[in-house]
Amino acid sequence: MNRKQIALMTGLTIISGINFSNNYSSKKPNVQIIKANQKNKKSKYKTKYPDIMNKLDITSMQQYESNMLFMNISLKDFYIKDFSLDSTGKTHLLLAPLSTSNQYFLAVTKTTKSFKRNQRITIQGFLNGKTTIKSKDNFNSKYLNQTAVSILVDHIK
Template sequence: MNRKKIALLTSLTIFSGTNIPFNNLINNHSNNVIKAAQRKKVSKTESKYPDIMKKLDITSMQQYDSNILFMSIALKNFYVKAFHTDDSGKTNILLAPLITSNQYFVTSVNLDHKIKKNQRITIQGFLNGKTKISKKQNFDDKYINKSAVSVLVDQISY
């Protein structure tokens, strides 16, 4: 046998030894399409405003330094503990994650709906560090000088 025949037989042997499963390529492609369709859809607002419960331990916000408490978050279904609307139309709202909680979040916002005490609302916005509840916010005296976390509101839902 000459060299050309040997090279041809060797290449055919190698080529026939490799198994190219065309059926598997087609099946794998359809599996990938199905897997892509089954991925959980995350909305842009959800990723922009992650749930505070997943980011921080809200049972004890005092453990965090005020410098850390600057982030976009969502306060989902928090209770309105107290509120007061001033002469300019701004409403100061005191929120808590649970109705019995003494961990407070405070914000000031122009509302387009009326709210009630113990109503649950969701706020998407930005944590703005620690603060103390003052008399000028016009909440009940039992909340004066309590620690709270300030929240700047981007969106509110009732």
């Protein structure tokens, strides 16, 4: 090969390399934009309030120490076992994951919603350790002195 042919081949190689890299870089930002848009569609409630079923074994809450039960959580479709209204206008809700379960969750909130026994409800909030159900909660006497997990309510659905 002579010098002209070598220069021509080198020039073509450089031009095709530049053209290829420009095509590749122009496609790459579009892929990143699509991925960024897909990430924005996640609900902030799903990330802030994970489902308790994915975090803890709720069939046996006795295995957890009270100091381990401090986290944001969502109680999805839990049953209202009992409820009462105290003198300050706060509603005390005794919840269970199943209608036949004896694993109780105690939520105290100020709300205008009306509740019924065995109604399903979703609560998002913060687990606040274990507590014992006392007579001041005004629940049915069969629930007295039962252990429950306390939850500070942020949202009721």
